Every structure is written in structure tokens, then in C-alpha cells.
Amino acid sequence: MKKSITLILILLLTAVSFAQDSKFIYATMDAADAVYFKTLHPDEMTILASNDYQAAVFISEEVTHSIHDNVTTHGPGYIFRSSKEKALEALERVEPKKLLIDYTITEDAFVNECLDLVDGQKIEDVIRVLEDYGTRYHTRPQAEQAVLDLQTRWDNMISAAGRTDIHTRIFTHVNTPMPSVILTIDGANTPDEFVIIGGHIDSTASPSDDDAPGADDDASGIATLTEMVRVLLAKNFVPNRTIEVMAFAAEEVGLVGSDEIAAKYAVDGVDVAAYVQFDMTAYKGSAEDIYITTDPYNSTELNDFLMELMDHYNGSGAHAFTYGTTICNYGCSDHASWANYGYNAAFPFEAAFGEHNPNIHRAGDTFAFLNNTDHAVKFAKLGLEFLIEAAKPQILSVEDFSELAMNIYVKNKTLNYQLKNTASNVKQLEIFNVAGQKVFSDALNNASGEVKLEHFSQGFYISKFVLENGHSLTQKFILN
């Protein structure tokens, strides 16, 4: 789709009369779709303004259903706007400068330890809990209850892990009675840089169906996010950047929850390094496993990074799976909200365009239809790879790093060290695991010595020697 900043104002006809019994909303939608739906529903729709990419519209509830059912493969196909001004403002929005993130793959050992822990049964458990609420439509009380219960589930996981650097909060919305819930893992070194993943916890049914268990759409995404958190807690992961996990309200009625949150982050000037959406992870409908959506509002850089991660970690071996690319169209899912505010956003999807779960938005969107979590497990793995490599484990401050300044070697589970410059002594030795957690600390007073590490498990560690002169020396070592 081409983008143009040229606004074509279309004058409102004063004589337009709307159906009396229909509720109207302001929204933005694909510009070409807007023209098409205007011909289908001339009295139910007004195009307020448009550019080459999107249109600001005033549409009836019937039109929103018509768009939802006919346009896109997944999402509502429009983005709710709370007023005419907000709809017009969305067309004029200038993309803010994106935070530059240095995408690198450096955490092999730790990532692979995490991938080994992903458990499909845990994903199934959460999907089954969510589908048991019945329809989680945003105006129903059980939708709010599902959010509050998910917060309790996350809180219990955090307190069981004994973590005080992780917390949850409820985000209350203006345009829906349903709240969203956000889990935050504080970044140890650069807490002002955010790496965010999310999915929507509401569900919807087509008008003919009054039940929408929403097992795949999107209990599967929420369950997949929860499994990522479980694994990171099990490995005591301390990130360098702040990680947030979000379960959004009211995605199905125009990305309402995610739009309000992304708008607040943009107004507050929050540096969101990257946003990745998990919406439908459990149905394998295409030849490949994960499909990266390449709509123009998605970040090409971030998409490339996700594909590099899969090339690196999932090309072969125990965690192998395949990927392809597809498109999902305007307002496809909550990542579009983040993209609207100029953030780098991506959306790995369960299948190619049109080959996704045929039962979504119906009573048949159940776990029984999905049958297993083999597909969702792959998304949990990609999500972990992304979180760990994008947020990075805690980086230890190194004031005077030089490999020449200190000799270390490990033999028979004993760390031997020798300071080359004997003008200063070592006064403290600290050892950290690959997750950045301190696993050893001892006061010393010498220039060389040895430390027994018999109780340590195999793997990479980082030694930090603090010297009398206040400098510190850091070196990585492997324990066999």
C-alpha cells in the first residue's frame, strides 16, 4: 500500500440520514475498503477524510460487523476512535522517531536452556481456563473477571519465584468497561527502554453465534505469553531492558485497549524498543509453522530480527520449526496500535493469509478443536528468543576491563585467578550466572588464589573481581 500525506477532504452531505436504531462510531480503516463499503452501505457510513492509506469514517454497528466479516483475515479491520477529532487526528499523525535497537544474537547458552523448559501442557491449562468463561466479549462481566483472574495467576507466579523486581497492574480504559493487565519485569541497567509482548484477552462471536470461547482467538496467545513468563521465572532471568507482557481489553471492537495504552506510552514519551503481538498461536493451517506478517505498518527491521532468530535457534535440532511470510491487512491486531504511534511492531501469525483457524469468532473455537499445543509451543519459543535477545540479560558494569589484567582458568571445578598488576589486591569476588544473577560472593585479600565451585552446575558464568583500588575486572568462564 502506498502512503501519502495528501489529505483529500470529502464534504459531508447534510442530507445524510442514518438508520434510527443503529449505534454509530468513529473509526479509521483502509482507504480503499472505505470506498467499497460506502457503496454497499451508503446510508450507514460517512467518509470524513482520507489519504492514500487510510480513511476516517463514521459507521454504524452493522457496517462494523460487515467489515469484520468480509475484509480481513483476522482483526476487526478498523480502529475505533473516540471522537471525530480523534479520527481525523489519526490521519495526520506524524511518525515519531523510533528508538534504535542493536539487534544481536549473543545469548545462545541461556536461550537454549529456556527453550528446553517450554511445556505445552502449561499452555493447554491456561487455554482451558480462559475458554471456560464463555464469551469474553468486552462488555460482559466475565471479560473483566478473566482479566482480574489472569492478574492473580501472574501475581502468584511472581511471588512463588520470590521476585520483587516484577509486578502487575490493571490498566483501566475510557472506551470499554473491560480493563487490560500489564506485567512488568524491571530492567536492571536500562529500565527506561521497553521490550513489550502482548495479546488480547477478549473474544467475540459473529451475530449468529452467542458463544465465543475464543480458545485460539486469543486464549492461545495469552497462554503462550504466560508460558514465556513461567520459563523466565524458572530461570531467574533478570533483563537489562524492561520487559512488559500485556493482555489487552476489547481488541475485537477496534483495538480499543491497545490503542489507549500505546497512546499513553507515546504521550509519556516511553521508549518502546520493540513490540511483538501474539494473537492466535495454536492452529496449524499452512505448510510452514510461523508466518511473519509483512504489512507496511510493521517494522521490517524487527521482522528481519525475528527471522534471524528462527534461522539461528530453530533451523535444526530439538527446537526446529519453519516460517514463512503473509499479510494481515489494516488494523489486523493490537500491534497496529503500537505501529500507529511510531513504535517498531511485529506480528508472527499461526498460518498464511486465509488458512488460519476457520472456527474463530464462533462457538467452535475450542481447545477440543485445536486438540494440542504443538503449534503454540513454537510461538512460546520464538517469544523467549525475542525477549532474551532484545532485552538482554543484566549487563554487569565493567570499569576497567582488560583480559591482560587478570588470568583465570577453571580446573576440577576450581576457579584459579592471578592478578597481573600486583600493585593492587583483589578484595571481593562475585560470580554471576548467564541470567545475570549473583550466585557467589566472597571477600578476599590477595593477588592470586583459587575458589572451589563444586556445587555449581555446568554452564557459562561471569566472574567479577573488585580490586582495592576500586576498579573491577570481569571475565566470562565455562564450568564443565
Ligand SMILES: [Zn+2]
Ligand atoms: Zn484475535
